[in-house]
Amino acid sequence: MTLDQLRTLKAIIDNGTLNAAASALHKTQPAVSIAIKKLEEQVGFDILDRAHYRIRLTQRGQLFFQEAQVLLQEAEQLTQLGKELARGNEASFAISYEQLCSNEHINACLKSTFRSFPGTRFNVSGGSRFSALQNIIKQEAQLGIGPWFHLFHAAGNFDSMPIGKMEIVILASPSLFDAKDITLASQLNHYPSLNVQESDLPFDSDKLTFVRGMQQIKIGDIYTLKSLLLDGAGWAVISKQQCMKEIDTGLLQQVVLSDVESKIEAEIRVFRHYSRQHGPVASYLWEQFRHLSDAFKKQDCGC
Structure with missing residues (x-):
């Protein structure tokens, strides 16, 4: 079995007749007929139903053609990869x-x-x-x-x-503070602080944040942090741009402190x-x- 035989089979199915397939492949009709006949001999069953004007797949041929299409697609991807590598493109x-x-x-x-x-x-x-x-x-x-x-x-x-640019601010769900007015950094100490996990860089630590809570919860990704933030599990120092929809709809509120800086631009x-x-x-x-x-x-x- 060869890729050329499978491409011939696909051309027949796509075009409906041996003549049309031969034209699309720039081959003669006998060459197309021989190729598909050899393929059927190799697999041991009829792939094509030739009883109609437009050639159809037999029941077993349909299953075979589904797998053949996967193989042809992978072969095309491999060919494309070869071309990319030949041009010096990064793999x-x-x-x-x-x-x-x-x-x-x-x-x-x-x-x-x-x-x-x-x-x-x-x-x-x-x-x-x-x-x-x-x-x-x-x-x-x-x-x-x-x-x-x-x-x-x-x-x-x-x-x-x-x-x-990004603006880093303090955000929380209104449910977290239970209608209390938070204006001082010390007031935040009574609530959990949600933080993205620090990197291994020597200058990175939990002291780098401009405001901290007594209880700090480390989270591995921003999407989990945002989910917990929306559910009122704690407050967070986070990009305002990432939460504009939630701020506009009232699901999150910005906390503005009077005694320390409560936002920075990066x-x-x-x-x-x-x-x-x-x-x-x-x-x-x-x-x-x-x-x-x-x-x-x-x-x-x-x-």
């Missing part, structure tokens, strides 16, 4: 994308790259706080997307571009290790983010 590409920073503009850059390099296997991961920087430093990812602070420059030799950056050599996928993706960065800078300066 795999890892991106560390912090969940707090996700937005439609960043997603559009990623989507464009996924579609432009179908032969590359992309691995996109989230994780703990500052996981993007940590994964770049450990060389577990080739591209990082996350909040950026100036002290990060000391952690390594990076290329980086600003691509957005830059969102895309970053990678500095190198003179980057593959086609890395270069294409970086260029997509360069366009996003240019648009962000113009908007930020009011140009």
Whole structure:
């Protein structure tokens, strides 16, 4: 059994007649007939029902053709991968994308790259706080997307571009405080604090948060944290942009404190290790983010 025989079978089913299949394959009708006959001899049963004007699959032929289509699709993917590798495209590409920073503009850059390099296997991961920087430093990812602070420059030799902003605020479900007016940091001590797990970076600790609770609950991902936040399990320091719908509908409320800073602005950056050599996928993706960065800078300066 060969892929050519399976492609011939697919052409017959797609086109309905031997003549049409032969034309689509740029072969003669006898060649198509011989190929399908040999295939039927090899499998030991009739695949095609030739009793009608348009050729149909027999009952056993239908089951056989379903599996043949899977095999043909996998063969096409393998062929595409071979072409991608021959052009020097990366076989795999890892991106560390912090969940707090996700937005439609960043997603559009990623989507464009996924579609432009179908032969590359992309691995996109989230994780703990500052996981993007940590994964770049450990060389577990080739591209990082996350909040950026100036002290990060000391952690390594990076290329980086600003691509957005995020506002970090204190949010809670109204049910958590039972109608109490919370205006002081000490009042928050009476309620659990929900926190994304820290990274392994030496400067990252629970002391880095600008306000803390007495009881701290560590959570591995932002989506679990947000679920607990909505259910009133505790309050959290979190990206306001991630929760705008819930704030607008009253499911979450922003806590503004009078005695300490209760919000900060952070830059969102895309970053990678500095190198003179980057593959086609890395270069294409970086260029997509360069366009996003240019648009962000113009908007930020009011140009």
